[in-house]
Amino acid sequence: MSKRLSRRAFLRKGTVAAASSLAFPMVLKAATLARGQPGPNSRINIGLIGNGLIMGGHRAYYRGREHTVVAAVCDVYQNRMESALQECRQENSACDGYLDYEEVLERSDIDAVVIATPDHWHAALAIAAMKAGKDVYVEKPMTLTIEEGKAVVEAQKRYGRILQVGSQQRSESAFRKAAEIVRNGWIGQVREVYCGLGEFPAASVYPEQPIPEGFNYDKWLGPTPWEPYNENRVASDYGGGWRNFWEYGSRKNGDWGAHHYDITQWALDRDDSGPVFFAPKNYDQEYQYYEYDDGIRVIRDWGDRKGHMIRFVGDEGEVLVSRQNRLDTTPVSLAGKPLSPDSIRLYKSTDHRANWIESIYTRKDPICPASVGHRSATICQLAGISERINRPIKWDPIAQQIVDDPKAALWQDRPRRDGYQLPV
Template sequence: MKKSTQSRRDFLKTGAAAGAAFLSAPMILRAETLGVNGHVGPNSRINIGFIGFGLQMQGIVGMAGSPDVQPTYVCDVKEWALKSAVEKLKSFGYSDIAATPDYEDIVNDPSVDAVVIVTPDHWHAAISLAAMRAGKDVYVEKPMTLTIEEGKAMVAAEARYGTILQVGSQQRSERSFRKAAEIVRNGWIGEIKEIYTGFGDFLPPVIEAEQPIPEGFNYDKWLGPAPWEPYFENRVMGNYGGGWRCFWEYGSRKNGDWGAHHYDIIQWALGRDDSGPVKFYPKGYEGSPYQYFEYEDGVRVVREHPDRKGHMIRFIGTEGEVMVSRGGRIDTTPADLASRPLGSSDTQLYRVNGGHLGNWLDSIKLRKKPICPATVGHRTATVCQLATICERLDRPIQWDPVSEQIVGDEDAARWQDRPRRVGYELPV
């Protein structure tokens, strides 16, 4: 993996001169040395490195307040983000955090037990794979990967290295979404026919004139495996309403952004965590005003259908409906389904105590599978990526979820992976 053109030593000297870099950290005993069979002990703190300090990390780093967590590193390719990260952790009482622009420093440090990866999507797989290969547990934001082939590599690595990997699909850890999934899974609304979901769209990216790369920003490494493109601020901006999320090179636009949340719940509710849809259709196909995809049994998922009854997801069955959103909102027809308790013979889905991040920490200590491991994150990301390929090519595509291959369209199948720049090859 290509290293920064600015050495870590030089970067940290610069940061020290500015009064914001912390060059040395105390010698930290890796938590696994206090556990059993090479794993973190149940009463040990987990030494964690935080990689990528944009908007999304601002909430996630709150786990530093947990008695289970010992922050050890912060990492970002932007010097000002590193300064902010150090100050953020100082607010939790940590003044000895190592700061680095190179994630390799964290991955290669044997004292680190786990990493949290909150970079743009095009960096998720490479850093996760490097961390797993180094024996570390991983929390990676959704979507887990940028491409289908990256997802296959992540699943293989999770199994090979025994990693506890959690994908940041936190809706699985929310009661309302679990309840909705249980209602569907147990057949309380009959046979599912259609599902409506919506999450808007980004405007097309505006290509601006090249701008000078800010001092203290390793733009080459930010691009990483993506093609080289001239720098301008909006290309790299971590804006929930646009920025890098608008560009195909770094993400899957809205299908990979909010689609990663809602498609994940749909997969869960339908019991398809080890499978997926078989046909994807673009907006406008045969006059349809909406993009949609279908499962082998004919269940159709329609994106941006307006009749969602004010909810994020609407499941329509032969005997009723369930509508669900964030904020604990769930409505059903019949109305009593939302409060009906599960029977002894009903399917009960994975229940989380202590939130999505807490589930990951507990799973590390107990060496148990979290609610959204790589196997699940990969199948959800695959739905996002296939919807994106369909959208970009503006034609239907057929998918075989068993062989995990696009069928009968060689051009579309090439998009299951993407070329990577020399020096940024995917770790194996």
């Protein structure tokens, strides 16, 4: 089949054409992407870095689109890399596999990369990829630390690349509608927001095991402290695994919090700001929470969410929202109320990945760029810091600095192992 598609043939594919309210081009010319604005009539060459659980969905997506080619896969597990390579060669026999991400970034024909590693590798990979002229889709949370987030935002500006954070709830219609209801004041002044994150089991001290053949454990650890290998430490498991450990993530704050706190930011019009106070459990109430400067309190795992993920409580009504486009409101009529010509309308995307692809072509920001992903991740990180040190912390969202607590402020960044410094 020819790689060249007529506009009509392309639009019949449907997915990207419906991705957002912006017009989408035909297909993209890989050779011109590194220079900025791409030309028409060629596909994007994509490299997939970190082929664990979440990347399975990305592989299936980008393999199945006429406008993208999976040209490279990479993982520090040789068997995982080889399995992904075999899968991707069904569509592209020229796809190559790599154990080291540096080799992917060295390829001038790779236009963009998807990063789906554990959280502790997100920042370094995103910065290195943008420095190499690649556009980036990075899974949430965008970074592991606050200072990493600042560095990624700066790199995105310096290198002029497109970066989309995988906070895909922004591309689901129910979450957008919920945020528009709140933004337009239909439930009055928001007083509280309840977010359901759940709990991970406590991380354990595991006995040392032999490092499996074909696994570069040192590189998997990357910038984090050396710890003896155990399969439970590195496991890809949505219910725990590496997500249990502070070294590699922010536990549930960085897991579901990266989704629900992101939607809360969006609905409250705080994408360029953030809360001012974070409290651990049992500070002045049983549950962990944070507050904005206008007194809105966001409480984790508390309150009757009536089976939903997020509940916005206003003085004139409520909005409850979950995945699978579940939306309930009080009064009930709000859920179906149309926006008027003068209503606030939020960025519309119905396909998070396609929104990224469109942005690669237009060079316009995607729905969750680095600046937004950083602010949402900062909430996850600050909540995690408060939880770890077991005391409240104050945050200046303008200066982006913990205030009145020099010891807590040290947690805004973490030491990195030699050889794994953050790129610039």
